[in-house]
Amino acid sequence: MKYELSQRFYFEAAHTLRRTVDVEPSLRIHGHTYIAEVTLAGQPAADSGMVVDLGHLRRAIETLRLELDHRLLDEVHGLGPATLENLCAYIWRAMELLYSSKLARVEVRREASGDACRLVR
């Protein structure tokens, strides 16, 4: 058995996107509200009773969130085209540095359109 700990956060950001459909509107700068969720999995340590202290995770997420919130995502270094897939990968890389193999899942959603992408170990 394994425990899963999740924390959700949101950010508002703008981007442009090259596509083969809806080319014009996607190339114009437009914005989305993104909801992201990071999931860690593992066993709680015997002494603390925690897989990871959620306070630690909250701080790590806030640092990352500030890199994305109210940004033009096209300008975020290392992101690449600002797709849900690349946002998952960007968040994954940042969280994996801190939580290595405990990182189990990263999800990014746009509720307004029902779009979602999940990156799993």
Ligand SMILES: Nc1nc2c(c(=O)[nH]1)N=C([C@H](O)[C@H](O)COP(=O)(O)OP(=O)(O)OP(=O)(O)O)CN2
């Ligand atoms: N595989 C992916 N496909 C697309 C992504 C993505 O992240 N991964 N992203 C987009 C765009 O961000 C696009 O802006 C969304 O476009 P669309 O679904 O056509 O919806 P709207 O333009 O109507 O967006 P609203 O937010 O509802 O105004 C496209 N494809």
Ligand SMILES: [Zn+2]
């Ligand atoms: Zn878009």
